[in-house]
Each structure stands twice: as C-alpha cells, then as structure tokens.
Amino acid sequence: MILHIDMDAFYASVEERDNPSLVGKPVIVGGSAEGRGVVAAANYEARKYGVHSAMAAGRAKRLCPQAIFIKPRISYYAEISRQIRDIFEQYTPLVEPLSLDEAFLDASGSEALFGSSAEIGRQIKRRIRTELNLVASVGVAPNKFLAKIASDLRKPDGFVVVEPDQVQAFLDPLPVGRLWGVGKVTGQVFDRWSIRTIGQLRQLSRETLDDLFGSSGERYWQLAHGIDDRRVTPDREAKSISNETTFAEDIAELDILRAWLVELVEQVGRRLRRHDIKGRTVDLKVRYADFTTITRSMTLPEPTNITQDLLNAGVELLTRRLPSRPLSVRLLGFGVTKLDDSGRTQQQLFDQPDRQRNQELDRVADQITAKFGKLAIRRGARLEKEED
C-alpha cells in the first residue's frame, strides 16, 4: 500500500500555529494587504471567501477584505518540512517528496514493525499533530494515483483508506476531473460525451478511449480501472532524474520545442537541487509522430545542478545532435544520470562569478517557485509557449 500525505494549508497553518491569535481568522500568506503580489497559501477560513493560492493578491483582498496578509518565510517552512520528513523516515526510507508539503511513502516493508500501512498512516498523522502541532490529510491506497485522490477526498484533517477490493467502488462515483491530466480540453471532450464520473468512463472500451484521446487514451483507461504501477522512488536513491511530456498535438517548430525543453529542464534542476545532488550526463529523448524514439546524451566536464548548465547541454542536444529529419514531435523528455551526492563542487579557475550568479538565480527561482508555484517565475524562452 502507498501513502500520500498532504499538509493542510501548510504555510498558513504554520503561521497560525506560531501565532494563535490568527486562528479562526482568514489568513493569506504571500502578497500584501495593498493588493500587490500573489497568494502563496490561504487558510480554510480565507478559502471560504473563494481565495486560493496563485490568485492575485488584489483579487483576494477584494474577495476577503478582512484577510490578514503574512509575508512568507520559505526557509522556515522548509525547515518544518524537514521535520515532517524526519517523522516519515522513521517508518520507511521510501519517501518521495513532491513539494514541501506533500509526499508519497511506501511503507509495505515496515508493516511487520509498525502494523499495517493504514496503521502507519494513522501514526504519522497523529505524530505530526502532537509533535509539530500541524494537520495532515492522509490517503492510503494500493497505488500512488488512488492514494493521492484519497488524501484529497476528506481534506482538511482527512484520513481515507482504499482497500484493494474497494478500488472500483471508491473510484466510480468520483467526477472525471479527479483524474490526473484532465484539463480544459480533455474536460470538454468528456462533457461532449456526457462522461461525468469515473464509473462512466470505465464503461468505455480501450479502443474508444484511444480514438478520443490518442496516446492518452491508454492512461485514462488504466486510471479509470485504478491501475497505476509507478513506484515510490526517493530522488536520493534514484539513478536518474528525468521528466518528459507528451504533447496534445505534434510539434514541428524548434522554438516551441525549445520552450518546452526549458520547462522540463527547470523541473529536473529543481529536483536535483532539492536533494543536493548533481548530474554529469544529460539525456534528451525525442519521440516523433511515427513513434520512432531517439535519445541523445552528453557528458559534462563536471556534475552540475545549475539550470543554465543543464539547459545549455539540452539545447545543444536538441539543436545540434538530432538526426536531420523533419520535426514532428509528440514527446520530449529530459533527464540527468551519473548522479553525484558528494555535496562538493569542483571550483573553476575562470568565470566563477558567472557560475555563482547562476547558482544564486536558481536559489531565488526555487524559493519563488516554492512560494508561488511553477507559473510564478519562468525563463524568457518559455513565455512563447503560454498554455492553460
């Protein structure tokens, strides 16, 4: 069984905990009372007024004029996140953090020591409350996909267990919007076919789904049947860190691919830095419209987790090392292998200031991303590819 543990209104809860006078009042972390900036987190009181994260502070202020705005303290939240992870790691080494306030755990190997996975989930939830005075929602289910839905289902302070023989009963009544990857476009397709629940989606054959959604059809079919065999991999133990994306429509323009690459590289860079690891070999994966898949790799002189270094290598592979054939790309992937967790960096004789500047840039960008979400800060090249 897999556990998904998700802190409830994490930043806001931390602020309430440290300043009990805030309890019961609408609290917004991020942005300013003058209405500048973006909401990083809102407590449940503020959410009642329709305030949510990534909303412009001005709008939040209009929706909830009495809200108390608090400046985020990201390094402090990161410290608490580490304390939470310490609790996780007392139960299992298989912890895959998704962000500061959310992680997957695979505790199957620890059941003999601590009791069933559900029991472990309950213990962790209790300890987070008693030791850290914070509230987590916990989902326990046979796989990641179900565990994530489960933790979200009764938020806040939720605790939902999905036993293997209840999977279908659990999924069927849920709206299709609960499935990963269902955005506006896919939602419209579901609407057109009057598919509202996962149960209705499950009635469709795999072939029909392929017709409707192309390459994503297979995934929807699996999810509707509660199938998801991704493992919980702690990044620390991973042999590689990678990220890929399948496009809704094949992409033929190099500039657009490059913009997507930036996004993939930034995510990989963030994950490397979060775990203080560096990679030495960079891989680019390209799947063409005819499903031919090509990978190209390049070994750097030194291991790095600087986004700019990774990006330079990725762009080199994308623009110079691919075979000369017309571009029509359905999937782009970027990964890093030869991981180095020594916590050491070979210093350079020349351009050390440039490197430090890039490092600093990453550090600030990571903080902003942690604070305001992925859309808050982006490299210039990415702006062309404005989606959503």
Add this chain to the structure above:
Amino acid sequence: MKATFDREKLLTAFQLAATVAPSRSPKPILSNVKLEVTADQAIVMATDLELGVRVVVPGVQCEAPGSCVLPIQRFGSILRESSDALIRIETDGHGTQVRGDRSEFKLPAANPDEFPAVASFAEKSYYEVPVKLLRELIRRTVFATDNESSRYALGGVLIEMQGSDIIAVGTDGRRLAKMQGQGNSVGGHSTGDQMTIIPTKAMQVIERMLTDADETVQLAARSNDVLVKTPRATIYSRLVEGRFPRWRDVFPKREEAHKIDVVVGPFYTAVRQAQITTSEESRGVDFTFGDGKVVLSARAADVGQSRVELPIAYDGPTIGIMLDPRFIADFLRVLDADRTCTIDLKDSEGAAVCTTDDGYGYVIMPLARDH
C-alpha cells in the same frame, strides 16, 4: 627517383611522420606519406592539412633525385615485415618498386605533385630553445589542456615568447599548468600581444620529434600558424583560434599562506593509494596537512574508504583541502621522484598552488563544500 635506404632509419622516420596522417579523410591522398629525395638528403612528409611534418631520413644513397607517394598501411607493413638492412626504392611513371634482398613489391604510383605542400622552415625571425627545455615546456603543460571547452580556446598550449622568457600554459579551467624557461630570440622574435595557442596534438607531435641530443629547437610563431624546427624534423601547425583566459590572474598573490614542502616520489605514491577508493561519482581526496604529516583520506559509496599518512616537514597550523587526486597526480607524474615541490595553501576554498624551483607552477582548484 632512385635511392637506397637504411631500412630501420627509414622505418623510424616513416613512423614519426605517419602519426600525423589522418585515419579517415575526404582527401584519400592524405593517407599516404610523400618521400622526397635530393642529392644530399631524404624527407618523409605527412599532413592532415592542420598539422604537417617533414622528417629527415638519415642514411640515404641517392642515385636519382625525385619523389613518390607511398600508402601508409602497406608501405609500413613492407618496412616492418622485412629484416633486410637496406631497402631500395625506385619510381617511374607507372609505379613504385620497393626491393629488399629477396623480396620485391610494386605499388601503384599516385602523382607526388598532388600531395599538399608541407611548409618548410625558412624563417629569419625565430626563437631558439634548448631541446631539454622544450621537452619540459610540453610535458609539463600539455596534459592539462581541454579539447572540449567551448567558452575558451583551451584545446592547446599557449606559448608566450618575450625577450629571453618562454612560457607555456595549459589549462582545462579547473587546474592550470605553467612552465617557464630561458631561450634566445633571433631577429627580435616575440609573440607580443598575439595569442599563440598550439593544438594539443601538435604539441605531442613536436615532443615526439625531439632528440635527446644537446641541441636547440627553433620556433617561429606567425599569426595563424607556427613552425618548429628540431634537429630531425620540421613541424607546421595551424594555431587554435579563440581566446585564452587571463591565466596570470589565476596565480594568487598571497600574503599569508602556508608553504608545505613535499618530496615528489612518496607523495605521488600516497596520492595513488588514496585514489584507490575514489570513483567517478565521488572523486575527492581529503588532504590534511599539519603535525609533521599529511593525511590523505577518501571515501566512495560502494567502493570503500582509505587513509594514507605520510610524514612531511610541516609543523604549521593544520590545514585541509579536498582535491581531485587526478589533478595532483598529473602534476607529480611529470616531475622526478627525488625532487621537492612546494604546495602553497590558504584554506579549503582557495586554490592549491604547486611550484618547483625550475620554473614550474601548477594551480589546482579544490572541490568545495556546497553551501
């Protein structure tokens, strides 16, 4: 052309030249050497157009001057497989005949005039360096170059000739080797402001062309190329284009640093020992100097750990630094084992500066802890 050669001398010269020929080339004639015989000497030539050599063949009796083009693979085999003392080579318009005591080969003849010209040394202004010094200038710097660098032109050794000083510098951006010595400028030759970066491969070929004799070598740096004349050969090479970083800034000017003297041989052994428990992913070796000893320790996951201790003449404050052992080994390898070198350290973040008393300086940047 008609001439008789000492087979072994011809083979030596041929092999020296053949290393320059490209293994694959769009111009097939380049996978040949050209043999040119005049009344008083013979020369083997090879080139890949970037780099060319003319190697003198001693021990030739010329009956008719002329030249021919010989395929490297087959002609090399003929020379190697033979045990004859003398080899006679004769060409006419149809082919080349190679004849030993009881063997005879006929090779098709390409037109020697189609072989690209390989520049000879006719410079009036040049720089004169003892063979011994030039060998050290090359050996002590060429290993530090980096053909992959895109930002700077590091794929060669920078040569500066100014007055009586000749300086060679090689770097890959993580360590830098500099060797300095005294030569003699003829005709006011100097590199001035021009960047003379001789490609790594050319430097290796030049080194191979050096004799052990107590002679001098002539270097002429021009704007795009360099010509080098050794007692047995002339080497022509195009220069690496691009910018060499400001290498002088790399040598720190330190008021307060710890100078540690070590004997090369034992230190090199200790480095090699500590290096055993490093891996590609975990390369660092910790060097801790102090208390009359240096302790080297290394640890790599899945590989193990090591601790090696070596007594040294240093009693200053304890100072530690983590270095890539390959970089320090590269430095020690090119020095005589009984020589003493000085390591100059400031702290664990600053460069380690290694020097000898004969003009060699080597800067290594450490592996610093991430903040």
